[in-house]
Amino acid sequence: MADSQRLDVPRSRTRSFGSFLRLNPDAVGQFAEGIARFLGTGRFLAVQTIIVIVWITLNVAAVDLRWDPYPFILLNLAFSTQAAYAAPLILLAQNRQADRDRVQAEEDRARAASIRADTEYLARELASLRVAVGELATRDFIRDQLSRLTAADADGEDRKKDKKKRDAVT
Numbered sequence: 001m002a003d004s005q006r007l008d009v010p011r012s013r014t015r016s017f018g019s020f021l022r023l024n025p026d027a028v029g030q031f032a033e034g035i036a037r038f039l040g041t042g043r044f045l046a047v048q049t050i051i052v053i054v055w056i057t058l059n060v061a062a063v064d065l066r067w068d069p070y071p072f073i074l075l076n077l078a079f080s081t082q083a084a085y086a087a088p089l090i091l092l093a094q095n096r097q098a099d100r101d102r103v104q105a106e107e108d109r110a111r112a113a114s115i116r117a118d119t120e121y122l123a124r125e126l127a128s129l130r131v132a133v134g135e136l137a138t139r140d141f142i143r144d145q146l147s148r149l150t151a152a153d154a155d156g157e158d159r160k161k162d163k164k165k166r167d168a169v170t
Contacts, residue, residue, distance in 0.1 A: 029093070031089075032089040032090075032093045033093040033096060033097075035086070035089045035093075036090045036094075039089075039090065052075070055068070055072070055075055056072065059072065
């Protein structure tokens with residue numbers, strides 16, 4: 001086993017080419033999103049169209065300024081280079097947006113689950129309150145019972161009076 005693969009031996013502090021190219025993924029992603037946002041505008045298309053028209057006009061009409069004759073190979077090379085860089089930058093920006101969308105969807109699901117749990121709790125509490133209120137005496141029930149008691153009390157007093165009268169007569 002080589003010393004570089006052993007876990008009990010510290011790594012050497014030599015810098016490799018790969019460690020030199022370590023970039024901050026957030027910074028690269030923000031740059032890619034900025035480029036993708038610019039490439040997707042009408043302004044970019046207008047500027048690019050103007051550059052292509054000027055390029056072709058100068059190379060066809062201005063004999064002394066011809067740096068890219070008719071097949072416009074240099075212009076094609078510029079477009080190929082632009083496409084070679086634009087496509088990965090746009091994909092990187094889309095991946096970052098997909099990551100943000102995924103995090104947002106997870107937060108939305110968690111919030112929905114929390115709201116659902118709260119709603120279910122409130123529904124159970126409301127049901128228990130309805131049951132408790134259903135067991136309470138209502139105003140009409142109390143009035144009915146009081147009227148029965150007063151009627152029974154009045155009947156009881158009438159009976160006592162009748163009994164006293166009977167006793168007095170005898």
